[in-house]
Amino acid sequence: MTGKKVIAICQSGGEFETDEDGFLNYKGGDAHAMEIDDKMKYKNFKTEVAEMFNCNLGTMIVKYFLPSNKKTLITISNEKDLKNMIKFHADSETAEIFVMTEVVVPDASQMPGSRSSRTTLSEAGVPVDAPPNVIEDVIDYSNQSGLLFGDSFDIVGDINHVDDVIDIPPEIAVPLNVVGSYHEKHAKATEIWQNNITGVGQRFNSVHEFREALRTYAIAHQFAFKYKKNDSHRVTVKCKEEGCPWRIHASRLSTTQLICIKKMNPTHTCAGAVLRTGNQATRSWVASIIKEKLKADPNYKPKDIVNDIKQDYGIQLNYFQAWRGKEIAKEQIQGSYKEAYRQLPYFCEKIMETNPGSLTTFTTKEDSSFHRLFIAFHASLYGFELGCRPLLFLDSIFLRSKYQGTLLAATAADGNDSVFPIAFAVVDSESDDNWRWFLIQLKTALSSCRDMNVMADREAAAINALPVSRTITFVADREKGLRESVAEVFKNDEVYHAYCLRYLSEQLIRDLKGQFSLEVKRLMVEDLFATAYATRPDGFQRCIESIKSISVEAYNWIMQSEPDHWANAFFPGARYNHMTSNFGELFYSWVSDADELPITQMVDSIRGKIMELIYTRRIESNQWLTRLTPSMEEKFEKESLKGRSFHVSLSTGNTFEVRGDSIELVDIGQCSCSCKGWQLTGLPCSHAMSVIVCLGRDPYDYCARYFTTSSYRLTYSESVNPIPSAERPGRNEISQVAVTVTPPPTRRPPGRPTTKKTASQESMKRQLQCSKCKGTGHNKSTCKELALEFSTI
Structure with missing residues (x-):
């Protein structure tokens, strides 16, 4: 809504009337209009409104209705309130604002019986939009009588006006509730309920209707009650305060479903209890x-x-x-969370029907409760096969929905190094078995995409006739059974598993037995990343020796962690210098925004985001005029500029020597350089650039095809189609589906979910350090060396 303007229709001087449906209508007064947006400051807004009606800023009150709700007035009293009001009217052209005046009584500290120096009419119960003469009369009368507005009265019985207590002229009588001064805002919100119970003989269509009427009646009259009898044909209720005679009994009229009030004592001798507890508010x-x-x-x-x-x-x-x-x-x-699980079979059918070539499948447990759901849209599979590097990132996110669970996902990197969602699954928990199942479904989906011959002859020619199978590199954690699952599921395919460096560093810190300060742990993590990014064995060795100088334990752990799965110097596959599996943060943000929805709505929300992403990037790429995508074009230019100062020694073969800051060997035939920059990124490094230019060739011809604009457009050439809401199933249609799905047995506990520390947070928390001996794990007051020092004195 940023930037959208809303016309605020400001009204003052009128009064509210309540119609028979309980809606508030504003009658009379003056009206002015002003433009507001989410950049307007509350102070400026209030000043402008005050100037419109010549109001005092200190006593002005501004209220508004929520769209489609004209029963409750919302107050604007700070910056947040104003921004909320503008946000709530994002889909409206106008917003009605009502300006009222809160009149402050002059200093009453010298009045007889005074207990306060400042009391407002709103505290006294006088309507803030009351005519000025009435307000003046009330102030004058209070001065004469010594009655101070805001004083509370312990009044017993059915008292509605001050004139029941003291002799105040009726035209200026001020309503009171049974516990003290009357609050107008409470009255406006509840006055429509005050007559929900009228007395003996009143009838209701059902017990439920009677209970609801009784509840709102109690709220309006500010008291709490408890049931003595409560069943399908009779209800007996008494006031919760001991000794109070208020009670009511209603029962069913014979041969009907109607409930009738048979007995009622409407008198209260208590102060009520609803102000202290919310037990009547179900x-x-x-x-x-x-x-x-x-x-x-x-x-x-x-x-x-x-x-x-x-x-x-x-x-x-x-x-x-x-x-x-x-x-x-x-x-x-x-909508119902339970109903969403029941709709799941039908929902999966509709996805495959509206998006041919997609794969959706789910499983249930023996008791028909939900177990797992897998979704891979055809447009994602197609785009990955045609335009993306054979690189997949595997990661997970915990779901905050009513029935919890975990979302597993596989994302890819497009030619512009942006996230491209491939497939995801909702499972009951993150386990070895569920990851294995996810990988099996992912392999099936990718294989099906290839078997469907989705690459037409024209497209295959445009991308140099892609081979049917590609060597995929998975970037993922080595824990949670992934090390075994990747190797097992793809055992007949040539795949590589690159360990996620983020998870690896967290595990290193978690497994260290020694006491290390936060600073030392950070240094070890920095050295681990430097070790992983080192392109050659000698660079790897220098970095690992740096870790060894800090901790032999850490050194031994790293050497046993299979560096050939994560170190650039030894990793045999191509991961294009992507070292961590949390590449798909954009996708996970979509999940976080929708994970509290019922399962079918959550999936449909994610589908909508993918659909929008594909369409937006397709339109953007149509404007590109460069051979490479923008981010790759920028990297290409940097390497080209750097390589201009290098000296190339030409030869008759494909291998050339390049002298610059170092001496490197470039093999044009193998698209490799001894610095490994070309192999790691897929773009010619600065050394290769200098050789290619010296040979009079075009460097663009030596870039990996995945980075070309044409491949990028192929990635986003297919669309994710919507699932028409008109075709959502009715109960009869769902009942015809053979499989029944019920919610999983796990349910989220009430309240705000507990924030669990991640492994890195736990491992990197600050260590105690003694200021005396400089040791860790204790402070000066518990230092044993200090105690020993004193004992020897």
Whole structure:
């Protein structure tokens, strides 16, 4: 919504009226319009509004309605409120804003019986938009009587006005609630519920309808109750406060489903309990109240729900009541999580029907509960085979959905070094077995793509007739069974497994037994990365010796960690200098944004992101005029410029000597250089550039084809198609599907998920260091050497 302007229609001087449906309508007053956007500061906004109506900034109150909700007024009192209001109206051209005035009573510290020096009319219960003469009369009367607005009264019985206590003229009477001064904002929010229960003889269509009416009635009248009897045909309820005579009994009318109030004592002799607890605010009631706001703001937090319910209804919820209410509201907005699992078979059929060539498959456990789901869209498989390097990154992300789980993913790097999603799976947990299953499905999907002869003759010629099979390099963790699974699943194919350097460094720190300071651990990790990036064995040896000088234990661990799987100096495959498996961060951000949705909606959200990505990059690449993609063109130019100062010794063969900062040998026939820069990146290094130019050849001809603009366009040549919502199944259609899928047995515990430290965070946490002996693992107060020193004195 950044940059979008909203026309704010500002109104003041009128009054609100409540219609029969409980909606608030603003009548009368003046109106002005102004343009606002998300860059406007709250201070400037408030100043401009005050100038419109000649209001005092200190006493001005600004409120608004949420879109499609004209029952609850929302206050704008700070920068965040203003930005939220603009965000909530992102799809609207206009927003109605209501300007009110909070009149401050003059210093009353000298008044008889005074307990405060400042009280506002809103605290006293006087409507802030009341006519000025009424406000003046109330102030004058309070001065005369010594009554201070804001004082609380312990009043027993059914008291509605101050004039029930003292003789105040009716035209300036101020409403009170049973526990003290009346809060107008609470009254506006609940006045529509005050007559939900009228007395004996009132009828309801069902027990549920009676219970809901009773609940809202109790909230409106600020008291709590408890059930004495509560079943399908009768309900007996009493006030929760001991000794209070308020009670009600309703039961079913014979031969009907109607519930009728048979007995009721409407008198309270208590102060209520709803202000102290939220026990009358059920989860479904909270959900109904916050639903519209949650729809406008999906990040509506439980703590904000607690504050808003307290402010608008005077009810104090705890965190878990708000959290559970939000969960119910989310399910009402998004759909049922259980229903989504039931729709899964149908949903998979629709994906393959609308995206031919895709592979979707799922499995269930013996009890029909969900186990795993695999998705690979044809456009992704096709783009990988035609335009991407044979390089796949394997990684996972924990899901925060109601039933938890983990998402496994395979992503690739396109010709512009941007992430290209290939396949993903939702599984019940990250395990050896689930990774093996994912790799089996991935292999099947890639093989099927090749077997479908997706490369037409024209396209095959454009890419120099790609071979049917390619040597794929997987960049992944060596743990979680991946070391064994990659080798086992692809045993008949020539593949390489490059260990993720990030996971490797975390494991190194985790496995070290000695006590090392944070600084030392960082140095070891830096040296490990330098060791991995070293292109030749002598460079590798220098870096490993640096680690050995710090810790022999770390040196031995690294030498036993199979350097031929992660060190550039020894790795036999091509990973184009990509050392870690978390290359697909963009893809994982999409997952994080959608992982709280029901499973089918989460998958469809990811599908929509992939569809948008492919379309956007296809359109962008149509504007490119260079032979290589922009990022590769930039690298190409840098190497070309660097190579101009080198001296080349020509020969009759394919091998040439290049002198610069070092002496390197370039083999044009093998596309290799002794510096290994050419082999590692797929682009001619500066030494190769100088040789190619000396030979009078075009350096572009020696770049890996994956970096050309034509290959990039082939990567994004196919589209991911939408799944029409009109074809989503009804219950009858789902029942015809043979397989039944139920939710997994694991459920997320209530409340905010516990933030677990990653291995690197745990291993890199600060170590205690003694300021006396400089040792680690203890401080000065527990230093044994210091204690020994004192004992010898």
